[in-house]
Every structure is written in structure tokens, then in C-alpha cells.
Amino acid sequence: MSMGTREHTSDNVRSRMVFYAVESVRIVTVIAGAYFIVAGLDIIFATILHTSGVELSEAVTWSVLLGFLLYVGIVMWAFAAPKRHRSATVIFGLACLLCCAAVILTPETVA
Amino acid sequence: MSAFPKRDFRTSMTWLHSWAGIIPTLLFFAVFWMGTLSLFDKEIDRWMQPESRYAGPLVTHDLDIAIAAFAAAQNGVSLDALFVMPPTQREPYLYLYAGLTEELNGKNYAYGRFVGQSGDMLGEPQSHAGSGFIFPFHFKLHIPGDFGYYLIGAVALAMLVLSITGVIAHRKIFADFFTFRPARKLRRSTLDLHNLTGVIGLPFYFLFALSGLYIFAGWFASLPMQAVDGLMDKSPVAFIELADGHSPEMRPKAGSPQAMDKPLAAFVETAESVWSERYGHSVAADRILVQHYGDMHAVVTVQRVFPSRRVTMSQDRMDFDYASGKVLYDHHSTPAGLTRSWLEGLHFAQFDHWALRWLLFAGGLAGCVLTATGALFWMRSREAKIGNQPFNIRFVHAMSVGSVTGIIVATGVFFVANRLIALGMHPRGIAPIDWEPMMFFIAWLLSFLHAALRGRSAWMDQCFAIAMVGAAAVVLNWITTPHHLIETIGSGMWSIAGMDLCLLVGAAIAAWAGVQLRSNAHRRLDDQNEQHSVLQPAE
Numbered sequence: 001m002s003m004g005t006r007e008h009t010s011d012n013v014r015s016r017m018v019f020y021a022v023e024s025v026r027i028v029t030v031i032a033g034a035y036f037i038v039a040g041l042d043i044i045f046a047t048i049l050h051t052s053g054v055e056l057s058e059a060v061t062w063s064v065l066l067g068f069l070l071y072v073g074i075v076m077w078a079f080a081a082p083k084r085h086r087s088a089t090v091i092f093g094l095a096c097l098l099c100c101a102a103v104i105l106t107p108e109t110v111a
Numbered sequence: 112m113s114a115f116p117k118r119d120f121r122t123s124m125t126w127l128h129s130w131a132g133i134i135p136t137l138l139f140f141a142v143f144w145m146g147t148l149s150l151f152d153k154e155i156d157r158w159m160q161p162e163s164r165y166a167g168p169l170v171t172h173d174l175d176i177a178i179a180a181f182a183a184a185q186n187g188v189s190l191d192a193l194f195v196m197p198p199t200q201r202e203p204y205l206y207l208y209a210g211l212t213e214e215l216n217g218k219n220y221a222y223g224r225f226v227g228q229s230g231d232m233l234g235e236p237q238s239h240a241g242s243g244f245i246f247p248f249h250f251k252l253h254i255p256g257d258f259g260y261y262l263i264g265a266v267a268l269a270m271l272v273l274s275i276t277g278v279i280a281h282r283k284i285f286a287d288f289f290t291f292r293p294a295r296k297l298r299r300s301t302l303d304l305h306n307l308t309g310v311i312g313l314p315f316y317f318l319f320a321l322s323g324l325y326i327f328a329g330w331f332a333s334l335p336m337q338a339v340d341g342l343m344d345k346s347p348v349a350f351i352e353l354a355d356g357h358s359p360e361m362r363p364k365a366g367s368p369q370a371m372d373k374p375l376a377a378f379v380e381t382a383e384s385v386w387s388e389r390y391g392h393s394v395a396a397d398r399i400l401v402q403h404y405g406d407m408h409a410v411v412t413v414q415r416v417f418p419s420r421r422v423t424m425s426q427d428r429m430d431f432d433y434a435s436g437k438v439l440y441d442h443h444s445t446p447a448g449l450t451r452s453w454l455e456g457l458h459f460a461q462f463d464h465w466a467l468r469w470l471l472f473a474g475g476l477a478g479c480v481l482t483a484t485g486a487l488f489w490m491r492s493r494e495a496k497i498g499n500q501p502f503n504i505r506f507v508h509a510m511s512v513g514s515v516t517g518i519i520v521a522t523g524v525f526f527v528a529n530r531l532i533a534l535g536m537h538p539r540g541i542a543p544i545d546w547e548p549m550m551f552f553i554a555w556l557l558s559f560l561h562a563a564l565r566g567r568s569a570w571m572d573q574c575f576a577i578a579m580v581g582a583a584a585v586v587l588n589w590i591t592t593p594h595h596l597i598e599t600i601g602s603g604m605w606s607i608a609g610m611d612l613c614l615l616v617g618a619a620i621a622a623w624a625g626v627q628l629r630s631n632a633h634r635r636l637d638d639q640n641e642q643h644s645v646l647q648p649a650e
Contacts, residue, residue, distance in 0.1 A: 043335045063335065
């Protein structure tokens with residue numbers, strides 16, 4: 001960062017404030033959104049495994065174990081993607097979608 | 112240059128690596144440091160709870176005589192639940208813990224420990240010590256409520272991200288691995304050390320972060336777990352399958368009393384013989400739990416949690432109906448359960464294998480070096496560009512000093528406070544057991560203040576402080592207990608001797624580092640003076 005060398009004109013300060021605010025929202029969206037994507041996928045994956053005959057404790061264990069690794073992958077993808085704002089939007093959308101799907105799959109407890 | 116560099120994959124991963132690293136530096140070091148010490152938490156317990164030290168061969172207690180003595184010591188208050196752990200090499204006493212049906216001396220629980228041959232019972236420990244303070248510190252920071260767990264969970268996720276992005280950011284990682292230039296500029300050798308410890312410990316950092324997350328999956332993945340748990344109502348196969356549809360926790364009390372005169376040892380023997388037959392080798396139980404003690408519905412649970420010669424934890428558990436002796440529940444590992452048990456067993460490190468324990472200890476210390484050098488490199492490279500004046504550099508500097516040397520000083524103070532309490536040196540009105548953690552946090556806080564005020568010299572000062580508290584702890588152990596270093600080495604009391612030796616080695620390293628830092632500072636000052644006199648020749 002080169003904050004120290006910049007001229008501190010008021011315009012510059014304001015644009016920098018806006019920049020940091022937007023970036024903060026984006027970073028929080030990625031960090032939290034990735035969590036909800038993983039949570040949604042965990043529920044869906046465990047439910048699929050369980051309905052196809054895997055014991056429930058086993059199904060949840062596998063999905064949660066894989067979920068943590070998936071989280072790391074999603075965060076890295078989000079920060080590597082060339083268009084940052086688009087990746088944050090995609091994550092936000094996917095998180096909403098997957099959590100809705102999970103709620104539909106397990107209506108009694110989540111709702 | 113903006114805060115975000117022009118991106119290709121590697122630069123964006125470098126950006127992610129430095130910011131995901133520098134923000135939680137304080138927490139990384141705290142977790143690595145306290146986690147590393149937790150590998151020897153039981154040895155620290157022995158050092159801080161001298162009444163529980165014991166050097167002789169392990170004594171096999173008669174379980175039922177000990178329980179009777181323990182129950183008799185509760186002044187007529189009856190037990191509600193009873194938890195028993197047989198002695199091990201690292202915890203050389205029979206441990207008893209009970210929930211009581213009513214309050215006794217303001218508490219509804221009681222502890223008892225039987226050390227060595229004597230039938231005398233030790234009461235509640237007078238210090239949180241290693242397993243009560245240092246061990247929980249590394250996964251919840253002693254923050255009240257659940258917030259600490261989530262914070263450390265976020266740190267563990269950041270560690271996973273760092274393990275992968277680090278490999279990408281340092282692209283010549285295997286060439287760098289063989290590069291160490293201690294004589295080169297400090298910034299360069301700091302980075303070399305960061306790369307070295309990063310590559311050596313990579314599998315360790317990754318697996319410990321992942322297994323740590325997994326141990327607390329009940330918190331971090333509570334959303335999916337609870338959601339899917341809801342299926343249990345509809346499913347014949349429960350999350351943990353239970354015979355008779357009742358876990359011991361769920362089985363209600365009958366309400367009618369039952370004399371607890373049958374030997375518990377018989378249940379333990381039954382479970383052990385079933386397991387030994389199942390696995391083809393001798394298996395010992397390490398946890399015994401009695402629910403609804405004294406009730407007709409009393410349940411005896413016998414467990415094997417930590418096999419001594421295996422990393423993978425065991426899920427073997429048998430529940431018995433106390434009245435009839437009937438087996439209510441017999442559980443053992445399943446495939447996903449085994450994967451989980453391996454990861455968790457690796458992290459808990461309760462196996463009886465000293466070489467592996469020391470190897471993990473080295474991994475933990477490498478993690479400390481990794482964190483410290485990462486933060487140092489971040490600071491040095493920014494100082495090189497923009498000088499050391501801006502607030503954010505000074506802030507990160509104070510945070511780094513406090514979180515690296517500060518927490519080590521505070522840990523030393525924690526040990527010293529424990530031994531000073533034995534000399535009666537603690538404020539009246541504060542229980543000794545609370546005074547030690549208080550001293551820890553006061554010392555830690557002061558280290559941040561000191562770093563903020565002292566600037567660069569803070570590193571040196573705090574290194575000398577570590578050397579002093581380390582040496583003081585050994586001397587105080589010598590004064591306040593009969594187990595001084597020569598005696599403990601002679602009698603083979605290695606938990607105490609090892610602790611004293613580690614304190615001395617740590618103190619010596621810290622003193623050496625302090626001396627190096629001081630001579631560097633003098634050299635820098637001489638260089639500056641020289642430049643000054645060259646620029647301004649004498650008139």
C-alpha cells in the first residue's frame with residue numbers, strides 16, 4: 001500500500017474511503033457467502049448420501065469434512081477471479097440459492 | 112500502486128496471502144504457541160500442581176474402594192453422575208469427578224485424585240495449569256461464551272487458505288527451501304526463514320488447521336449439522352445409533368433408589384474382554400461414566416478414547432444397565448468415523464509415543480517462527496518503501512511484538528505466579544486459581560503497551576524479560592518444592608525435569624537473542640553516527 005506517499009486532497013481521501021467501503025463489503029460477502037454456500041451444499045450432499053443408503057452420521061461426517069476444503073477453494077477462486085465484483089455477486093447469489101434449496105430439503109428444522 | 116495489485120493468478124494469491132496472514136497474526140501466534148505447549152499440558156500440570164507429582168511405578172487402584180472413599184468424602188451429599196479415569200504414565204493418578212445431587216460448599220460438583228500408593232485423596236486442583244488454562248486457550252482464548260470458538264475457527268480457515276496461497280505466492284518454493292542467507296540483509300533472511308519453516312511444516316499446518324476445524328465442527332458446521340439432524344426423527348438410523356432408542360443421557364431416571372454395591376470393575380472387565388476379542392489384542396478402557404448414580408436406571412458407560420499405540424482415536428463404547436448388567440449399547444468406528452478419528456487423534460496427540468510428540472512440538476514451534484517471520488517481513492518490506500512513521504506500520508509493529516514475545520513473557524509470568532502463590536505471595540481476596548490467569552493477561556497487556564512506547568528496542572527488552580521469567584520459574588520450583596532439577600533427573604521424574612530444562616533452554620535462547628539484538632542496535636547506531644559525521648565534516 002502506498003497511502004503515505006499520496007497527496008491528501010479531499011477528493012482523493014473521499015474516493016479512497018469509497019474504495020475501502022466497497023472492498024470491505026465485497027470481502028465480507030465472499031467470506032460469509034462462501035460459508036453459506038458450503039452450509040447449503042453440506043445439507044444437500046448429506047441428504048443425498050443418506051437417501052441413497054449411507055448411515056446418517058456417516059453422511060454428515062463426509063459432507064462436513066469435504067465442506068471445509070471446499071470453503072478454501074471458494075475463497076481462493078473469489079480472490080483470483082479477474083472480475084472481483086462479479087465473483088462476489090455470484091457467491092452471494094449461490095449462497096441464497098443453495099440455502100433455499102437446503103431449506104426445501106429439510107423443511108422441519110431449518111424453517 | 113493501489114491496495115490491490117494488477118492481477119494475474121499469482122499476484123492475487125500473493126495479495127490474499129499477505130492480508131489473510133497479517134490481520135490474524137496475533138491470533139496465529141497465540142494458537143501456535145499455546146497449542147504447542149498443550150502437547151505437554153499434562154507435564155505442565157505436574158509442574159504447577161506439585162501435589163500430583165509422582166515418580167514411582169504406576170499403581171493399579173481398586174476402583175470400587177476408591178469410589179467408596181470418594182463418595183464418603185462428600186459429607187452425606189449423594190453423587191448424581193460419576194466420571195472416572197484410570198492412571199496413565201502422564202497422569203499418574205486415579206481421577207474422579209462427580210456431579211452432586213445438591214450443593215456442597217457452594218458447588219454441585221466434586222473432584223478427587225488418588226496419587227501413588229497412599230489411599231489419601233487429593234481434592235480439587237489449586238491451579239488451572241496446562242490442561243485447564245493453556246490447552247483451552249488455544250481453541251477459545253478464554254473468551255466467555257462461544258465467540259472464542261468462532262474466532263479460532265476463522266483463524267483455522269485462514270490457515271488453510273494461507274497454506275495453499277503460500278505455495279502459489281512463493282513460486283520457487285523448492286529452490287527457496289534450500290536457500291537460507293542469514294548473513295544477507297535482514298529482510299531477505301527473514302523471508303528465507305519464513306519459506307523454510309513454511310515448507311517444512313506445510314503438511315503439519317494444513318492438517319492441524321483442518322483437524323482443529325473438524326474437532327469443533329459442532330460449532331463451525333452447526334448450521335448443516337443441526338439441519339440434517341432433523342432427519343433423525345424420520346430415520347430409523349440415528350446420528351449415533353442407539354440400542355433401545357435411549358442414550359444414557361436420554362434415558363430418564365426411574366425415581367426409585369438402587370444400592371450401588373456391585374463392583375464397577377466387573378463392567379470394565381466385560382467391555383475390555385469384548386474389545387480384546389474383537390481386535391485380537393489386549394485393549395484397556397480409559398473412561399468410565401456412571402449416569403443416574405444411585406437410581407434404578409443407573410447406566411454404566413465404558414469407553415476407550417485414546418489407544419496408547421495408535422494415532423487414530425477409538426470410538427469403542429459400551430453402555431450397561433447397572434441393575435441387570437445387560438448391554439444397552441455397543442458402538443465402534445465406521446468408515447467416515449475412522450477418517451474423523453484419525454484427524455482428531457492426530458490433533459489431540461494423546462498417544463504414548465514421545466518421538467512423535469516432540470516432532471509435533473517442533474512443528475508447533477516452526478509455526479511460531481513462520482508467523483513471526485511473516486509479520487516481520489510484512490513490516491520490513493513496508494518500512495523499506497515508506498519509512499517506519501505511518502501509524503499502520505507502528506501499530507502492526509506493536510501488535511507483532513506483543514503477540515510474539517509478549518505472549519511468551521506472559522506465559523513465563525503465569526508459571527512464576529504459580530510458584531509465588533506457593534510462597535503465599537498473592538493478593539488476599541483473589542483465589543490463587545484466578546490469580547494466575549489474571550497475572551497472565553496483565554503481563555500480556557503490558558507487553559503491548561511496552562512495545563507501543565519503546566519502538567524497535569521492545570524486541571530486545573522482551574527477550575531479556577523472557578530469559579528472566581524462565582530462569583526465575585526454575586529457581587522458584589527449586590525453592591518451593593522438594594523436586595529440584597538434580598533430584599528430578601536422578602529419580603527419573605521426567606515431567607518435572609523436562610519442564611525445568613525447557614524453561615532453562617528457552618531462557619538461554621531468549622538471552623542470546625536479546626544480546627544479538629542489542630549488538631545489532633549498537634552497530635546500527637554506529638553506522639548512523641558515522642554517516643552523520645561524514646555528511647557534516649568537522650569545522
